[in-house]
Amino acid sequence: MKFNCFPIVMLAVDNASEEYAETHRIVPERVEILKQYCDAVDLLISQRDGNGFSFDVDPQDMTLHMEFALSDIEVFHKNKDLFPQLASRSLRFSVEHCDSTHIRVELVYPSLWEEIE
Amino acid sequence: MYDSGYAVLSDLSEEEQRRAVEVMQIIEKEISARKLNAFVDVNRVRDFVVCDRIFGELFLSHTTTKIEVTPFDGIAGAGVIRITCKGFTVEEPKKFIDALNLASNYEIYPRTDKKIMVAVTFYGMWGKGGFIK
Numbered sequence: 001m002k003f004n005c006f007p008i009v010m011l012a013v014d015n016a017s018e019e020y021a022e023t024h025r026i027v028p029e030r031v032e033i034l035k036q037y038c039d040a041v042d043l044l045i046s047q048r049d050g051n052g053f054s055f056d057v058d059p060q061d062m063t064l065h066m067e068f069a070l071s072d073i074e075v076f077h078k079n080k081d082l083f084p085q086l087a088s089r090s091l092r093f094s095v096e097h098c099d100s101t102h103i104r105v106e107l108v109y110p111s112l113w114e115e116i117e
Numbered sequence: 118m119y120d121s122g123y124a125v126l127s128d129l130s131e132e133e134q135r136r137a138v139e140v141m142q143i144i145e146k147e148i149s150a151r152k153l154n155a156f157v158d159v160n161r162v163r164d165f166v167v168c169d170r171i172f173g174e175l176f177l178s179h180t181t182t183k184i185e186v187t188p189f190d191g192i193a194g195a196g197v198i199r200i201t202c203k204g205f206t207v208e209e210p211k212k213f214i215d216a217l218n219l220a221s222n223y224e225i226y227p228r229t230d231k232k233i234m235v236a237v238t239f240y241g242m243w244g245k246g247g248f249i250k
Contacts, residue, residue, distance in 0.1 A: 072226035078218045087207070088214040096204025100229050104204075 003045045006038040009055045009066075013112060016057040024062070024113035031112055034064070037086060041066060041107075044082045048072060051102070062111035063091060069102040125163050137166045140188040140196070144243050147189040153243075161242045162188075164219035165196045168237065171216040175207065176200060188242065195221065196242040200235040201228070 013034075017026050044050065049071040056065045073095075075081045083105075087093045090107045098104040126134050141157045148155045169186055176182040182202040190197040198220075207213045217223050221240040228234055 072224060074222070074224045075217070076222045084214045084218065088211050090210050092206060092208050093210055094204060094206035095225055095233060097227055097231050097233050100227055103225060103227050103233050 003042050003050070003053070005041055005045075005053050005055070005066075005068075006035055008053065009034065009038055009064075012055050012057055016062065017113070020062070020113060023116060025116055026112050027114055030110070034109070034112060037066075037089070037107075037109065040082050040086050041068065044070065044086065047082070048074075049102075052098075052104075058108075062113055064109040064112065066107045066109070067104065069098045069104050071102055073103070073105075125160055129163065129166065133166050133170055136169070137162050140166060143188045144196075147191075148243060155243045157243050158241055161196070161239055165198075165239045165242060168216045168219050168239075169198055171212065172198060172200060172237075175213060176202065176205060190238075196239040198237045198239075200237075201232050202235075203232055205235075 013026070013031070017024075041053075045053065045068055050068050052067070052069040054067045057063075058065060073083045075084055078084055086107060090109055092108050094106045096104050126137050129137065137159075140162050141159070144157050144162075148157075165188065169184075172184060176184060182200060182205075185199040185201075187199070188196045217237065219239075220237045223235065223237040225233060225235050
């Protein structure tokens with residue numbers, strides 16, 4: 001079964017939108033971009049035996065935090081490989097040991113919301 | 118022994134130029150020891166040294182990190198930088214990915230000692246015979 005992280009992401013996004021509705025509004029164009037990132041993450045997870053996807057909106061700066069485990073990262077075709085494309089578009093990213101068969105990747109992306117004037 | 122692209126090192130810092138010459142001497146020594154008809158490619162050495170410097174900066178604060186730099190890796194037939202650490206955070210992703218993209222390929226995978234390995238390979242650091250662009 002193909003992994004689909006976008007519905008999980010949108011649950012958290014909708015919750016955050018409700019929570020910050022008085023001060024912030026969502027920018028639809030940014031959601032479109034996030035959808036593309038999610039599609040790429042889905043592919044990466046399916047290609048690299050991934051699991052353990054989680055998503056959070058940071059309450060401090062409203063940045064988006066995606067985490068998931070992968071068996072490994074192998075990059076041979078730099079323009080086509082998903083990891084460098086996802087990582088280079090992030091604000092920051094981290095990689096750490098998860099278990100003997102997986103690494104944990106965290107990608108942080110800019111906020112989807114803008115302040116209401 | 119070096120090709121005419123030696124000028125590509127001129128925009129590097131003094132430290133990087135010194136390191137590049139060091140790397141070229143290591144490769145030449147290996148070429149000579151193996152009696153290979155091969156030449157060092159200065160452009161690839163440059164990429165290798167720049168990448169090594171950026172990794173050094175990135176992993177400076179990670180005290181558990183071990184960086185192993187092998188300009189002439191017999192098994193891979195290339196230059197390889199191997200980084201062993203518990204994990205790392207990149208605050209400037211574009212700079213880091215651009216540096217990685219100088220390499221031919223790279224892999225990040227888990228080890229059994231609760232660490233990860235980042236293996237960055239540079240093919241074409243030297244080539245057999247003739248003039249190498």
